[in-house]
Amino acid sequence: MERELALEIVRVTELAALASAPWMGRGDKNSADGAATSAMREMFDSVSVKGTVVIGEGEMDEAPMLYIGEQVGSMNGPEVDVAVDPLEGTDIVARGLNNALSVIAVAGKGQLLHAPDMYMEKLAYGPSLVGHLSITDPMEATLKKAAEVLKKKVSDLTVMILDRTRHESLIKVLRKVGVRIKFLSDGDVAGAMAPAFPEAGIDLYVGSGGAPEGVLAAAALKCLGGELQGRLMPADASEYERCIRMGIKDPYRVLTMEDMVGKEDVIFAATGVTPGEFLGGVRYMPDERAETHSIVMRAKTRTIRFVKSLHYLPNKPLLNYPQPQPAIANHADMQE
Known part of the structure; x- marks a missing residue:
């Protein structure tokens, strides 16, 4: 281009x-x-x-x-x-x-994933954590790894998450581990981008949000040197079938940056x-x-x-x- x-x-x-x-x-x-x-x-x-x-x-x-x-x-x-x-x-x-x-x-x-309009589980972070984290790990393990790489105490990490009732169990884990939580009322793309900006003071973005917004955030993070891992969350059989029709053969697999925004510019x-x-x-x-x-x-x-x-x-x-x-x-x- x-x-x-x-x-x-x-x-x-x-x-x-x-x-x-x-x-x-x-x-x-x-x-x-x-x-x-x-x-x-x-x-x-x-x-x-x-x-x-x-x-x-x-x-x-x-x-x-x-x-x-x-x-x-x-x-x-x-x-x-x-x-x-x-x-x-x-x-x-x-x-x-x-x-x-x-x-x-x-x-x-x-190059861009044709993301269906449904929820996607997301884990987003800045350049320092690229290659070190996996969305398949338990949240406690993810936070521990992030703290080690960033040379921080777990209690010094700041995690951003959408303020939604569907995140109640995840928020309980974050509270138990003792990280700082910054709640977001809306604005899933901005939230996922935030860890790539040091001045934002956000170490990780976690939780679920719209799948289309996940692709947009992945595009931004590719430019910023950060990373987003995603996993679609079909709510029922009709959403699962919609994934198949849109060319996503395994709707539950982990989506990498390459899956979402390709290898090119x-x-x-x-x-x-x-x-x-x-x-x-x-x-x-x-x-x-x-x-x-x-x-x-x-x-x-x-x-x-x-x-x-x-x-x-x-x-x-x-x-x-x-x-x-x-x-x-x-x-x-x-x-x-």
Whole structure:
């Protein structure tokens, strides 16, 4: 892939973030997601690729745009797989919380795993722990190994996990061992990336989250030199059969980085919608301007770029600026 593609991709995540940011704190996650998705889809038309969405907003009959199998890009350029999450953290934006991102990963055709929409067990960590850990080990053994490699006491480790009832037994183990726990309300991609940023102060990311988000996080960690191991968690026979139909012959096997993002180059870009562990959120400035904070990375070179941009909103026709006043969210949306 051409290196210029990295900067083209970050322009797409910037626009999606700018489109969803006005919905921050309004209790309407569907409108926030719809705005991000629509902006991302339209902006992709300017990107010089022949792209196929392998991770998107659902199947063709479930999603009006950015569905799995949709063709994106200008159709002039390399053939690529595209994984998107226009708004990773819809509830985060609706509730005005941290760590919402607009995310894209791009790799050569056939490189990205077609991950089914189900839970995936995950173990993510930074470069220092690559090659030392296994998701098949008991958590106590994993923590002990991590502490030894990092030359820390187990009690000095900080582990991030989504705050979910399904993690109760795992949290009990973490408490028993005595590590520090940092709970995450939402934002699975940002959480899995956090151990690769020393300033985040996170040693491991554990627990289960969405499988599509696992592939996006694996793409980011490949660029960062970290690692994510995953294992799908089909809830029933229908989910198991869906894995088979999507080409995953053994749904319960451990998925490595190579399984999820291939051996070749990967480009990853993310723009913060709300402030998070390593990116600031969209910030509105005087004179109809808005500031965005993005990260764009390429696995081949391991170059990491933090991009701070100042946008003049009236010159963004795809945003339909000034944007209409959001409608009052219904009670059901606010309760989710």
